[in-house]
Each structure stands twice: as structure tokens, then as C-alpha cells.
Amino acid sequence: MQLGIFIARLLLLAACTLPWLALGISLEPWLGSWWLLALPGVPHLSAFSFLAWASVLARLWPGPPPGLYVRSQDPSGFQQAARALLLADLVQGSLRSFGLERLLAVSPALFRLYLRALGAECRGVTIARDVVFDLPGRLRAGTGAYIGSQCRLSALLELRPGRLLVGDVRIGRASFVGAGCTLTPESRIGERCFLGFGSVLAVSASLASEVWARGVLQLAPGASIGPRTRVGYRVLVGAHAEVGSDCRVGDGVIIGRRARLGDRVQLGTGVIVTPGAVVPPGARVAAGTRFPPETGQQESESR
Numbered sequence: 001m002q003l004g005i006f007i008a009r010l011l012l013l014a015a016c017t018l019p020w021l022a023l024g025i026s027l028e029p030w031l032g033s034w035w036l037l038a039l040p041g042v043p044h045l046s047a048f049s050f051l052a053w054a055s056v057l058a059r060l061w062p063g064p065p066p067g068l069y070v071r072s073q074d075p076s077g078f079q080q081a082a083r084a085l086l087l088a089d090l091v092q093g094s095l096r097s098f099g100l101e102r103l104l105a106v107s108p109a110l111f112r113l114y115l116r117a118l119g120a121e122c123r124g125v126t127i128a129r130d131v132v133f134d135l136p137g138r139l140r141a142g143t144g145a146y147i148g149s150q151c152r153l154s155a156l157l158e159l160r161p162g163r164l165l166v167g168d169v170r171i172g173r174a175s176f177v178g179a180g181c182t183l184t185p186e187s188r189i190g191e192r193c194f195l196g197f198g199s200v201l202a203v204s205a206s207l208a209s210e211v212w213a214r215g216v217l218q219l220a221p222g223a224s225i226g227p228r229t230r231v232g233y234r235v236l237v238g239a240h241a242e243v244g245s246d247c248r249v250g251d252g253v254i255i256g257r258r259a260r261l262g263d264r265v266q267l268g269t270g271v272i273v274t275p276g277a278v279v280p281p282g283a284r285v286a287a288g289t290r291f292p293p294e295t296g297q298q299e300s301e302s303r
Contacts, residue, residue: 142173
């Protein structure tokens with residue numbers, strides 16, 4: 001499979017480069033050797049050709065609609081999703097082969113035009129260098145959003161052999177996604193959010209509007225954080241856990257799976273919320289403790 005992708009990259013490179021060289025050779029009787037001065041511009045012309053080819057390929061073989069594709073249950077849908085995954089790998093590899101990543105980084109407007117040609121919604125979005133898109137046509141970003149360098153936006157994910165998940169990656173208006181973040185299918189960031197560097201939003205994880213996360217936030221599948229919540233550094237939120245609105249979560253906090261935090265909860269540094277626990281609204285949990293407290297800790301506090 002990797003050999004086939006490599007051969008396809010070479011064919012695409014030839015299809016984008018050779019026509020310009022052939023045009024220059026055909027014009028040699030009229031231009032003489034002057035056409036050789038245009039050789040440095042061939043990679044840039046090839047880059048625009050590549051953008052055109054990528055757009056045509058995206059229209060001929062559009063990505064599958066959002067959903068879970070299982071090979072044993074839906075062979076045709078699974079093949080369509082697998083073809084989209086291979087096409088995304090081909091496009092990303094070709095970007096590096098052409099040196100297009102640097103060219104597109106110099107011209108953000110051209111990069112947005114390229115993504116929109118593939119079906120993405122990214123009008124007025126700022127995209128830094130070295131951002132990797134898996135199935136870029138499923139990006140849904142609002143005006144004024146910023147996507148930092150070396151981020152990975154994966155709208156198509158292979159859960160395990162024979163199971164592919166396709167879903168939109170949504171970034172709200174005027175939100176900031178720091179460098180090195182990873183967003184997966186069906187992950188959602190609300191409006192005016194700040195997601196610090198190195199954070200990961202797993203499948204179906206979500207941030208409501210005006211959430212501020214300092215950095216290295218880990219949201220497990222199905223986890224959610226309510227509006228106007230402030231999250232510290234290196235926080236882990238377990239699968240399907242819910243954090244209410246206007247909460248304050250300190251550095252190094254661990255929130256177990258299916259735990260629920262009410263509104264206006266304050267968690268100190270290093271707090272551990274056990275799986276399935278329910279923290280009542282307005283509660284304050286001291287730094288370095290567990291919630292709910294262990295039996296020995298409850299007795300010492302009562303004394």
C-alpha cells in the first residue's frame with residue numbers, strides 16, 4: 001500500500017511538472033534559450049497545478065459523510081472511507097514533495113483557498129505552518145479563528161482494523177488553538193476559546209464558549225467543559241465526564257470518567273475526582289485532595 005501511494009505521488013508530480021517543461025521546450029524556437037530563465041518558476045507553477053489537481057480529485061472522490069464505518073456491516077461505505085484516508089495521505093505527502101507547505105505558509109489566503117476548494121469552511125481563519133489535515137474537507141472553522149503550528153486536525157480516524165470514524169472538526173469564531181494540538185472527529189471548540197499548546201480533544205470531546213485552557217489539556221472521548229470555565233496546566237478529563245460552567249480547575253487535576261462537576265466548582269492544584277463522582281455546584285475542593293474524600297480523610301476532618 002505504501003508503495004502504491006509513493007507511485008501515485010510520483011505520477012502526480014509528473015502530471016503537474018512535465019506540462020510546464022513541455023511548454024517551455026515547445027516555445028524554444030521563438031524564445032531561444034531565454035525560456036531557461038523561467039525554470040526556477042516551474043515549482044511554483046507546478047504548485048498551482050497541484051492545487052487544481054487536488055481540487056479535482058476532491059470533487060471526483062468526495063469524502064464520506066460523518067459516521068462510523070465498519071467493514072463487516074457496510075463494505076461499500078468502509079471502502080469509500082478508506083479511499084478518502086488514502087487520498088488524504090497522498091495529498092499530505094505530495095504537499096511535502098512539492099515544498100508546498102512553505103509556499104502555502106507564505107500565503108495564508110492561498111492556503112485557505114486550497115482548503116475551501118477541498119470543501120472546508122475556513123473563511124477568515126489564520127492557519128500557521130506545518131498543520132496536518134486528515135480529510136480537510138470536514139474542517140468547520142469560524143471567522144477569526146487561529147490554528148497554531150504543528151497541529152493535527154483529524155476528521156477521519158481508524159479506531160481499529162475494520163472500523164473507520166468520520167466526523168467534522170469544529171472550531172468556533174475567534175477561538176485560538178495553540179501549537180501542537182490534536183483535534184479528532186466530532187470534536188468541537190466553541191466561540192472565543194483559548195486552547196493551550198499540546199492539548200488533545202478525543203472523539204466527541206467539546207469545549208463550550210469562552211473556555212480558557214492553559215495547556216496540555218487532555219479530553220477523553222465524550223468529555224465536555226462548560227462555558228466560561230478556566231482550566232490549568234496538564235489537566236486530564238476522563239471519558240464522558242462533564243465540567244459545568246464558570247468552574248476553576250487548577251494545575252495537574254485529574255477528573256475521572258463519567259464524573260460530573262456542577263457550576264462554579266473550584267478544584268485546587270492536584271485534585272483527583274474519582275470516576276463517577278458528582279461534585280455539587282459551588283463546591284470548593286482543597287489542593288492535593290481527593291473527591292469524594294476517603295474514609296480515613298473524612299474522620300480526620302471531622303475531628
